[in-house]
Amino acid sequence: MAEDLNISAGELRASAGAAEGLVTDLQPSLRKAISDLTDASASFQSWTAGRRMEETSDGWGSALETLRDRLSEHAQGMRLLANGRDIMETDVRGSFTGW
Structure with missing residues (x-):
């Protein structure tokens, strides 16, 4: 079971980069969607459905x-996990050097 959970630090960093890339790629679309929703709700203010639209x-x-x-937080978390793994492996290697 443990071998099924083995993810390399490189894979974690690549996934973090993909998540950050997604945030960057989505940013203009998200900004436009929020702006369009705000504009739509403003145009319906005088209607009965205006409050619901808002x-x-x-x-x-x-x-x-x-x-x-959340995507940004997950990217940061994957990088921290990869860095922690590198540090742990270095510490373990150092502990057994010279045996």
């Missing part, structure tokens, strides 16, 4: 920002 806009805007933030 709530939907706020909810989706918050969800999209959370998605972006």
